[in-house]
Amino acid sequence: MTTAGTNKEKKYPSCFGILDIVFPKTDDGFRTTPENCLECPYKTECLRTAMKKSEGLRVREEVVDRAYESGMIGFLGRWSKKKELNRKIKDQGETNKNN
Numbered sequence: 001m002t003t004a005g006t007n008k009e010k011k012y013p014s015c016f017g018i019l020d021i022v023f024p025k026t027d028d029g030f031r032t033t034p035e036n037c038l039e040c041p042y043k044t045e046c047l048r049t050a051m052k053k054s055e056g057l058r059v060r061e062e063v064v065d066r067a068y069e070s071g072m073i074g075f076l077g078r079w080s081k082k083k084e085l086n087r088k089i090k091d092q093g094e095t096n097k098n099n
Helices: 043-052 054-069 075-098
Strands: none
Touching (some): 054 075
């Protein structure tokens, strides 16, 4: 038995989960959230969704590379994290092919 109103789907904006819109790279090479996204009630869910996609995993690779270059992590830490991220990217590619 269902009651009226319990099956409502959320109406997301058209930009929802699109990394280059919700977390674009600035001229200095870093990413930042635009001001209009900060006002959006879906901002956290949107950014999390974008970062779970393959583009977001590539951003995480960039972060790992920067940490390695600055000496924050060592070679083995970088290798391990990049291997894990590459595995996740590959898994997403296979999932997308099956859908």
